[in-house]
Amino acid sequence: MGEIDLAFVQEPDHRPKLSTMEVDEIPVIDLSVSGTETLASEIGKACQKWGFFQVINHGVPLQSRNRVEKVAKAFFDLPMEEKRKAKRDEFNFTGYHDEEHTKNVRDWKEVFDMLIQDPTILPASYDPDDEEIRTYTNKWPENPPEFRETCQEYCREVEKLAFRLLELISISLGLARNRLSDMFKQQTGVLRLNYYPPCPSPELALGIGRHRDGGALTVLAQDDVDGLQIKRQSDGEWIPVKAIPNAYIINVADALQVWSNDVYVSVEHRVVVNSSRQRFSIPFPQCHSEASRGACE
């Protein structure tokens, strides 16, 4: 089957069409202009119709984002044996990983996962009667030396944006401003660095197969290489999300769909790879332990 391992090959129905179609439909919301009520209403409409929107003038310092992008590139550029020193293991899911599967097909990507709250204490199982807990800690690479501090600083900045968005979403649902954000005093999210290397058969594989995100919402930074596609609700077509420099892509995740009684939608998305350019993205999921257990109010 061509030049890639069969483990990466999608079933024919799920292979991407590598068209150059560009669609500019997903709402772009400027967080610096309108008043709170207007913003909440725009966001609410986007969450209903698309489950996705982009934000500009969002308050995350560009310097902090540039720095984290730089250390991510430097880390994934390291030789494989160096990256594997920070590899995930069976006891701790943090660190480097290059064997993730989505829907049983291997993704064409490498990732680095770090806990936003270190240590993070989580229930040992999804069984609500199981009292056992597990403690997880971060695994940091030695190189680049500024990796840890840079990522931690970025997490603090992007978390402020995630909380602001949760407040606006709460207002948009007719709830008190802090109704949703109050559930996140105990943060259990994992900041992920995604690296998609060039792929010799981009018509057969995906950077990430189709999926919906867990948690409440995801705040995603992507670079200038397109690749993210979402499944349009109106007709089930896969449409690309155009990268706007320095914007964030926000998507409703599963817990928010449940909390909104299915008014807001957690939409399927995937990542298409290409044969010439590498791509980087950084998702920040807003999660908490009840959401990650699936036990939502």
Ligand SMILES: O=C(O)CCC(=O)C(=O)O
């Ligand atoms: O790389 C992207 O643009 C999307 C990443 C994503 O969907 C995920 O990590 O869940």
Ligand SMILES: [Fe+2]
């Ligand atoms: Fe995702």
